[in-house]
Structure formats: structure tokens, C-alpha cells
Amino acid sequence: MFIWIFHWAGNYQFKFVVWTHAIITFSSLLYARRWLKTRLKINDFLIFIVFCIVTVTILFHFQLMLIGAEGLTFPFFIWIFFLLIECFNKFDLKKILYLSIWVSVIILTRLQFYYFYGIYIVLILWYFLKGVPIKKVGSAVIIFLALALLTGIIGRSYQYIKFGVYSTEPATGKLLIVQALYLTKSDSPLPDFRTKNERQYAENMLSMIYENKLNKEASLLLSTKPSYYELAYEEYNKNYIAINDIVSKVLSNLTPYQFNEITQDISKTLFFNNPKENFLFILWKFIVFIGGIPLFLFFLIIVSACIPAMFFCKKNKFCYVHFFVLVSILVIFLNAATVSLFEAYTSPYFCYSQFLLYCLAALFSDRLFFNKET
Numbered sequence: 001m002f003i004w005i006f007h008w009a010g011n012y013q014f015k016f017v018v019w020t021h022a023i024i025t026f027s028s029l030l031y032a033r034r035w036l037k038t039r040l041k042i043n044d045f046l047i048f049i050v051f052c053i054v055t056v057t058i059l060f061h062f063q064l065m066l067i068g069a070e071g072l073t074f075p076f077f078i079w080i081f082f083l084l085i086e087c088f089n090k091f092d093l094k095k096i097l098y099l100s101i102w103v104s105v106i107i108l109t110r111l112q113f114y115y116f117y118g119i120y121i122v123l124i125l126w127y128f129l130k131g132v133p134i135k136k137v138g139s140a141v142i143i144f145l146a147l148a149l150l151t152g153i154i155g156r157s158y159q160y161i162k163f164g165v166y167s168t169e170p171a172t173g174k175l176l177i178v179q180a181l182y183l184t185k186s187d188s189p190l191p192d193f194r195t196k197n198e199r200q201y202a203e204n205m206l207s208m209i210y211e212n213k214l215n216k217e218a219s220l221l222l223s224t225k226p227s228y229y230e231l232a233y234e235e236y237n238k239n240y241i242a243i244n245d246i247v248s249k250v251l252s253n254l255t256p257y258q259f260n261e262i263t264q265d266i267s268k269t270l271f272f273n274n275p276k277e278n279f280l281f282i283l284w285k286f287i288v289f290i291g292g293i294p295l296f297l298f299f300l301i302i303v304s305a306c307i308p309a310m311f312f313c314k315k316n317k318f319c320y321v322h323f324f325v326l327v328s329i330l331v332i333f334l335n336a337a338t339v340s341l342f343e344a345y346t347s348p349y350f351c352y353s354q355f356l357l358y359c360l361a362a363l364f365s366d367r368l369f370f371n372k373e374t
Helices: 002-037 046-061 070-089 091-109 110-130 134-163 170-183 196-211 216-222 226-250 256-273 275-290 292-310 322-342 347-370
Strands: none
Touching: 002 046, 002 070, 002 347, 046 347, 070 091, 070 110, 070 322, 091 110, 091 134, 110 134, 134 275, 170 196, 170 226, 170 256, 170 275, 170 292, 170 322, 196 226, 196 256, 216 226, 216 275, 226 275, 256 275, 275 292, 275 322, 292 322, 322 347
16 A cells, blocks of 8 residues: 555656665664653764664665565554553553554554564553552553454454455465474374365375475474474475465465365364474474573563562662663564564564664664763
């Protein structure tokens, strides 16, 4: 829809879209610079370094050279993230309303951001812990629920206009089925499916996977050694597109919604036939998407230090620095958890986590090397 707005530009449509992406993105970076400078007192030199790295590693890939959803979602994410910290720092109904509106916009742009609804729950729990009056918290809950409902209606209405079906986007099944198929070994008996057609589809997909030897390493997961999970994940990541193509080929005669319904049913059946391996494989992907075991444990140490402080320290001792670190970790974790359920590693999904890691590095560097008190 955003690209369609510039259809009047004809042959220059691509340039107009890219330049608009660039203007929106750099305005969000200026806002980020102001926020980091005023709220966290981070040195301008460090902020400059962060933005140079962001430009090279993120913007040139996802905003300035190609047209993708990240051209809008990345700047939207920056505004939402800093607004979220403001909401954690102080209860403000107006900011909560702005936050809810922006979250709705970014979810309609990319479904990946449904995890912000989980952050809503954490925010409400924090307000209760902080002692915010129940009436005020209730008002915030109503705003969150109303905007979430409106977002669902808009999303379903768009699908109705586009496909004639009032439903959510038919993408979940295709994303879920790849792992379920990959972890189904050739020597394992298939479970009972809901219909004969589903069983036939599953058998056709699996026979093509076995024939092309796309899940040879899946048998290693009978053991829970990390090295085996690493090998299996590498194969899964390498063959993800090939397995996806097999699914599309077998179900090519179905409509998008029939395709989604059948792949969801097959995924559910295969997952619950082998729940332990599927769950542990998702957990492994989650850790990989965060940055590996060392970075996962690094964040875990910070979080474990925070939890006692939240319950036993005075609430007014928490400042923007605390919220910035903790909300960054929360977003990185939830983003990794969401993607690990549905996808292999795809770099555009993690440009948001990269931005937060760069900002955290700037904060830690500022406190270690630029803080006059140290």
C-alpha cells in the first residue's frame, strides 16, 4: 500500500519510495540521538559511532538499496521502543495511547511485532508493582485492548478486500510446517491425521524430503548434546527454502486459505507427535537468534540481578538507564522467541535487535570510559 501511494511517479516510483524511506529513517535516528543524549547522557561521539554502524549494517541493506517492509518498520520500531521506555518510567495515559497506536501500525506492517502484546502484559504488571491506582491501570488496559481489537479488524478487513475471506493473513501454516517436517524422521511411524487428504499431503512432502536428503541430521536430536543441535540447525537453516518449496509444490492446487488451514493441521499433528524434540529445537533456535549461549547467559545474568531489585528496592530508584537495559533485553528475547517459532534465521527480522545491541554497547562504553565519576 505504501509503495502504491507513489504510483503517480511512474518510472521514478522506486526512487521516491527509497528517498521517503531514507527521510523517515534518518528522522527516527535524529529522535533516537536526542533521546539517548537527554535521557541517558550518552556521549555524542558514541552515538555517532552507533549511527555509522547502523547505516552500514542495517540501512544500506534494508532501507536505502532495496524496498522492503523494514524501510518503514525500522524507524517505527525506534519511535515505539523509546516511547515504551517512557511508559515504563512513568504512567502517562497520553503516551500509552500513542504507544498503542504506533504498535498497531507496525503490526499491520509486519506480523512479527505481535510480541508487543506480551510487553503490554509486562507493562501492566509493572504498574501494579509500582502501585499505580487500579482505575488508571484499567484505563491503560482498555486502551490496549481497544487498539488490539481495531488492529485485528483492520487486518481481517484487508484480507477480505484482497481475498474475499474475513480472516487473518494466511501465513502461519507455511511457516510452522517446515520445522515439523524436518524433525519427522524416515524411520518414525506417522501419527493419525485429521483427514486422509492431510495424511497423503504429509506423506508426499516427507517422501520428497527423504529423497533429497534434506533432514539427514535430524536423527542426531535423539541425543541432547549441543553440538548435535548445532549440526541439525545448520542443515535446517540451509535446507529451509528447499523444504518450503516442496510444501508449495505439493499444495499448489489449493487456495491460500486452504493451504494455510492444511499446513497448520499437519504442523500441529507432527509437532504433538514429537513434542520434546520440537520444543528443544525451538529453544535452540531461540538461543542462536539471541546470539548464542554466551550472549544468552550474559543477558540472563543482568536479568537475574534485576528481578530481586524490582521486588526489594524502592521503585523510585529505577531510572531511564535501568529501563533502557531491561526493556532492550526483553525486546531482544521476545523478538528471538517469535521468530524461532516460525522461521529460520533471516537477517531482516533481527535488524531491530542489532540496533538495541549497538545502543547497549554505547551505554556501557559511556559509563566505563566517558563517565567523569569513574
